[in-house]
Amino acid sequence: MLGSMVFAGAQVNYRAGFAQTSLEPPSYPFSLSLAGYGAPRDGRFTLEWIRKGEAGDCTAFGNTANNLFAWRQGKLMISGTAGELVWKSMGNTGSIRLLAGNKAGWYAVDDSDNLLYSAAAPVLKWKKISRVSSAIAITVSDNHIYLADKDGRISYAALKNKALHWNTLTAIPHLQSLATGKGSLYVLTTANDLIKFDPGQENKNGIRIARYNGLSYDVRLKAIAIAGNTVYGMDSANTIYTGRHRTDGDLTVSALAIASGKQIVVLAGADVCGFDGSFISSIKQEILRKHNIPAAAILVNASHTHFAPVTQNWLTWGEHNQKPDSVYLYGVVRPAIVAAIQAALRNMEPSTIYFGRGKTAIGGNRTFTKAPLPYDDDLDVINIVRKKDKERTVLFLAGCHPVFKNEGAEGITISANYPGVTRKWLAEKVGIRKSIFIQGCGGDINPIDASHTATGTKLAEDITHVLDLPQEELSGNISFYLDSINFPVKKWTEDSLIAFRNRNEGKEGDVYAEKNVRWANLMLQLNRAQAIPTSMPVYIQTINIGSWKLVGLSREAVTDYSIGIKKIWQGERVSVAGYCNDVSSYLPTQRHIQEGVYEGMDSFFWYGQPSIFPESVYDDILEKIKQLRR
Numbered sequence: 001m002l003g004s005m006v007f008a009g010a011q012v013n014y015r016a017g018f019a020q021t022s023l024e025p026p027s028y029p030f031s032l033s034l035a036g037y038g039a040p041r042d043g044r045f046t047l048e049w050i051r052k053g054e055a056g057d058c059t060a061f062g063n064t065a066n067n068l069f070a071w072r073q074g075k076l077m078i079s080g081t082a083g084e085l086v087w088k089s090m091g092n093t094g095s096i097r098l099l100a101g102n103k104a105g106w107y108a109v110d111d112s113d114n115l116l117y118s119a120a121a122p123v124l125k126w127k128k129i130s131r132v133s134s135a136i137a138i139t140v141s142d143n144h145i146y147l148a149d150k151d152g153r154i155s156y157a158a159l160k161n162k163a164l165h166w167n168t169l170t171a172i173p174h175l176q177s178l179a180t181g182k183g184s185l186y187v188l189t190t191a192n193d194l195i196k197f198d199p200g201q202e203n204k205n206g207i208r209i210a211r212y213n214g215l216s217y218d219v220r221l222k223a224i225a226i227a228g229n230t231v232y233g234m235d236s237a238n239t240i241y242t243g244r245h246r247t248d249g250d251l252t253v254s255a256l257a258i259a260s261g262k263q264i265v266v267l268a269g270a271d272v273c274g275f276d277g278s279f280i281s282s283i284k285q286e287i288l289r290k291h292n293i294p295a296a297a298i299l300v301n302a303s304h305t306h307f308a309p310v311t312q313n314w315l316t317w318g319e320h321n322q323k324p325d326s327v328y329l330y331g332v333v334r335p336a337i338v339a340a341i342q343a344a345l346r347n348m349e350p351s352t353i354y355f356g357r358g359k360t361a362i363g364g365n366r367t368f369t370k371a372p373l374p375y376d377d378d379l380d381v382i383n384i385v386r387k388k389d390k391e392r393t394v395l396f397l398a399g400c401h402p403v404f405k406n407e408g409a410e411g412i413t414i415s416a417n418y419p420g421v422t423r424k425w426l427a428e429k430v431g432i433r434k435s436i437f438i439q440g441c442g443g444d445i446n447p448i449d450a451s452h453t454a455t456g457t458k459l460a461e462d463i464t465h466v467l468d469l470p471q472e473e474l475s476g477n478i479s480f481y482l483d484s485i486n487f488p489v490k491k492w493t494e495d496s497l498i499a500f501r502n503r504n505e506g507k508e509g510d511v512y513a514e515k516n517v518r519w520a521n522l523m524l525q526l527n528r529a530q531a532i533p534t535s536m537p538v539y540i541q542t543i544n545i546g547s548w549k550l551v552g553l554s555r556e557a558v559t560d561y562s563i564g565i566k567k568i569w570q571g572e573r574v575s576v577a578g579y580c581n582d583v584s585s586y587l588p589t590q591r592h593i594q595e596g597v598y599e600g601m602d603s604f605f606w607y608g609q610p611s612i613f614p615e616s617v618y619d620d621i622l623e624k625i626k627q628l629r630r
Helices: 277-291 326-346 408-412 418-430 452-468 494-504 511-528 559-568 590-594 602-606 617-628
Strands: 014-022 047-054 058-063 067-072 075-080 088-092 096-101 105-110 114-119 127-131 135-140 144-149 153-158 167-171 175-181 184-189 193-197 207-211 221-227 230-235 239-245 252-260 263-270 298-302 349-359 363-365 378-386 392-398 435-439 445-447 471-473 478-488 535-545 548-553 573-577
Touching (some): 014 378, 047 230, 067 221, 105 135, 144 175, 252 326, 252 435, 263 326, 263 478, 263 535, 277 298, 349 452, 378 452, 418 435, 418 452, 478 617, 494 511, 511 602, 535 617, 559 573, 559 617, 590 617
Parallel strands (some): 135 175, 175 221, 263 298, 392 435, 548 573
Antiparallel strands (some): 014 349, 058 067, 075 088, 105 114, 114 127, 135 144, 153 167, 175 184, 184 193, 230 239, 252 263, 349 378, 363 445, 378 392, 535 548
């Protein structure tokens, strides 16, 4: 089983290395918006609450940098956050209803609306520093104190001044609790929305980062606190909960480096929905500086899972989805991709490489209802066998959306979706612990099974079937190319943009109409700044490893591109991937555009593109590829 390799050609000495790094978010950022779906309108977020312990009969709850505290029966109680809550008395505090703390000391509001302060010391010595009116929430950072009144008005003052000088920061309706952490202000509303507010940024209403959904966020909280890198909540029964990301724990980026002589190529597959071209370009530039490997030799592919945090700009979506969290994107995703590539390069060792092709029936065309219903069901498998110990690394390529199911708890769980199931199955069932998924041209292909576990298992079984069949040993030189074709933008007039906006305004709750309004406003803004792009590029990357040709297209390429490009090299070993290097729109065919289906029309508004492609886009791209014959 899993052992047939034949058709060896002339000897070529390949070296190959594999590495995998995690894309799982750490405890901070506390909650992230999931990518891929514009619905539900109010967002899909990663935060879940896990019961930690009880605060007892307390009337105030807060935090210092690393501890939680509560006011209980006239005493200030404090507990560390490691393990179970163990409350210890810090001394008597009098009649306190609001509490906050930082490294320097404690702040409190008493029943007489006095703002009190005590330095951090074994014996608390409270002194009145100000008087506040109608305060319902308080929090402090190292530099500022924040108070909120019953109308949701947030005021702040610098702590460096002897006398507090209050300024109004913003107002958030239905506010009930405040906390600070990592330079940001967090607001809990009575509807149990968790809002992040970055002082000094343009959005004066903040960005929702979590909301009550009855599934993962299934408790009604009255207060929040932040200690260390963790957010905590307390409900009306004074039960304390720890916030964490709800996740399957399988988000990764895998990299495969292959060399022959001085020629090196790198293939990376990331469990993200997509990425902006500028983001991937910056990664390639870093690898070029450090390893002298050109951009054309590095292909970065997005699996397109709809259950990973947002990693690209979607400026026409709801505010919570418009931009990725910068801490996650630049503190986790970018370094993980770079680290995986660098480790794969370090891990290169003499290897034999085989190509195999089979079929998989995991998907079907989701778009068209009348024949023909195109679907490239090819399953391409690159089997790499390390010479010294016969350890296998497997690259598998198939085209199908990782989208199911956006329902129940599954719809709000971080997950690599079916590719993650396939990788795990290969590791556990047949001992292939090093595998990398490359998403094919799955733009208009959805799984036929609603269970991503069933889809991933079926794909894994199909991979093992390919590995059981005779495979062709690759032999020959390595080459790589990165080309592009630019399509002119057919710009809308200002009058047409305004008319389009007017037709969609006043439809609150309709995610499609709201998206259209945001798109029109974006285009009007760009138009008035003379910043609308004049062209829409499609990137075509070609990597040849011996007799195997991998063509990587940018954007969400539909299945026809894989079918059509393979026909250019009829009978040869050609694989085609979409979602490579830049996922900035769909890549449709004339039929998608003429029939006005999602891939050819409405998706361009979701992606914030200045126009749709011309009907000739498919023919133009294939003609370009024929002319280049890379």
